[in-house]
Amino acid sequence: AAGCAAVTCAIAAALVARRASARARWRRAVALLREFEDGLRHAARAPCDRNEEGIYYAIDLGGTNFRVLRVEVGAGSVVISRKVEHEPIPEELTKGTLEELFNFIALALKNFMEREDGKDERRALGFTFSFPVRQTSVSSGSLIRWTKGFAIEDAAGKDIAQCLNEALARSGLNVRVTALVNDTVGTLALGHYHDEDTVAAVIIGAGTNACYIERTDAIIKCQGLLTNSGGMVVNMEWGNFWSSHLPRTLYDISLDDETQNRNDQGFEKMISGIYLGEIARLVLHRMALESDVFSDAADSLSVPFTLSTPLLAAIREDDSPDLSEVKRILQEHLRIPGTPLKTRRLVVKVCDIVTRRAARLAAAGIVGILKKLGRDGSGVASTGRTRSQPRRTVVAIEGGLYQGYPVFREYLDEALVEILGEEVAQTVTLRVTEDGSGTGAALLAAVHSSNR
Numbered sequence: 001a002a003g004c005a006a007v008t009c010a011i012a013a014a015l016v017a018r019r020a021s022a023r024a025r026w027r028r029a030v031a032l033l034r035e036f037e038d039g040l041r042h043a044a045r046a047p048c049d050r051n052e053e054g055i056y057y058a059i060d061l062g063g064t065n066f067r068v069l070r071v072e073v074g075a076g077s078v079v080i081s082r083k084v085e086h087e088p089i090p091e092e093l094t095k096g097t098l099e100e101l102f103n104f105i106a107l108a109l110k111n112f113m114e115r116e117d118g119k120d121e122r123r124a125l126g127f128t129f130s131f132p133v134r135q136t137s138v139s140s141g142s143l144i145r146w147t148k149g150f151a152i153e154d155a156a157g158k159d160i161a162q163c164l165n166e167a168l169a170r171s172g173l174n175v176r177v178t179a180l181v182n183d184t185v186g187t188l189a190l191g192h193y194h195d196e197d198t199v200a201a202v203i204i205g206a207g208t209n210a211c212y213i214e215r216t217d218a219i220i221k222c223q224g225l226l227t228n229s230g231g232m233v234v235n236m237e238w239g240n241f242w243s244s245h246l247p248r249t250l251y252d253i254s255l256d257d258e259t260q261n262r263n264d265q266g267f268e269k270m271i272s273g274i275y276l277g278e279i280a281r282l283v284l285h286r287m288a289l290e291s292d293v294f295s296d297a298a299d300s301l302s303v304p305f306t307l308s309t310p311l312l313a314a315i316r317e318d319d320s321p322d323l324s325e326v327k328r329i330l331q332e333h334l335r336i337p338g339t340p341l342k343t344r345r346l347v348v349k350v351c352d353i354v355t356r357r358a359a360r361l362a363a364a365g366i367v368g369i370l371k372k373l374g375r376d377g378s379g380v381a382s383t384g385r386t387r388s389q390p391r392r393t394v395v396a397i398e399g400g401l402y403q404g405y406p407v408f409r410e411y412l413d414e415a416l417v418e419i420l421g422e423e424v425a426q427t428v429t430l431r432v433t434e435d436g437s438g439t440g441a442a443l444l445a446a447v448h449s450s451n452r
């Protein structure tokens, strides 16, 4: 037991985002903020201005799944109906050619449209493409680099909307991309459509990213379109945020070495769904190598990505007295049979620490945005000097990890209260938008449908 405790303490000390002093937390928040300000270059587009009736389609390509959507917009730009179909992306397509990937997507859209509408009408398409893009217009932009395990060669620099348009034409579809957005922007558009106090959107799924509405006078290099109110949506690409204040452990370094995009997306690799299970596996593997807690199971724990994040969540959320679910997962997924209860408790603890650190980092990112907007209760906006009372603030939030893992949500909320204080935290609402990234893209396609 003493050995177990020592290993846990060592890992906890190395891994957990410690309860930093208020001063240290402040320093981190300021560092995050500086980094955000450096990133104020990539602009997106206006939230929906609600004036197009008709049927619109959207494709949402983000990470592990893609979605096809049909959205019917009625008078006053009310969403009358919405249909969404999810499909996993075959692993081989994430490493093949752009043409193969987009042919697959075009075919899925074609089948979906035939089932839904039957007739071949000209349609506007919203394309949610959640990888870093250099946006050149509302409906065009070139890929900067792949993230989230995608590794299609010769795609960087290509106009993604044009490539999809070509695939749509090859499949005989009378459809054109009229809005190219990333998932944060789609989610913000839908969030704003529902609630005008929505000022930011955060994705915590396979990957993580955020965007927010910035006053145009704070934008250093203005590339995008203005909103009706003179604001601009800034796509932060915060997954690529890095700061020397982030406690990077040897597990983070090992994880980075295993990925296709080494040295990129450091923040994302500490927070999002593709990676959390793997961080925990790396910790467990080291424990197996350096102690006898898993008997001779080091080999079983040596295979990368065998512990997925949904499994990590199931381990953390096992509330049975004998941790029977943990036992099952260790046996069936990691080939470690017959673990004693104290070892299972240790595994739960590791999964808890990895989860808690991720949720706290995501919360720090959200507070960074609130601070940037002068909505963190400190009374001084970072780009202006005016004192202000905290107003009601809504952050649209979406993603399989956030939506599927209640403990993650709990830790994130807890950290927001800890950093902001109870009173200010009460003014902040995190609002889940179901399939918002795709629906928002369809709404933006509607707004820009004259480009069809």
Ligand code: ADP
Pocket: 062, 063, 064, 065, 066, 204, 205, 206, 207, 272, 273, 274, 308, 309, 310, 313, 398, 399, 400, 401, 404, 405
């Ligand atoms: P994307 O749209 O980028 O494919 P999603 O928003 O669908 O991503 O989220 C998928 C990710 O969410 C997966 O990587 C998975 O690890 C994580 N996830 C899904 N369900 C759960 C769950 N119940 N608990 C923890 N993580 C989950």
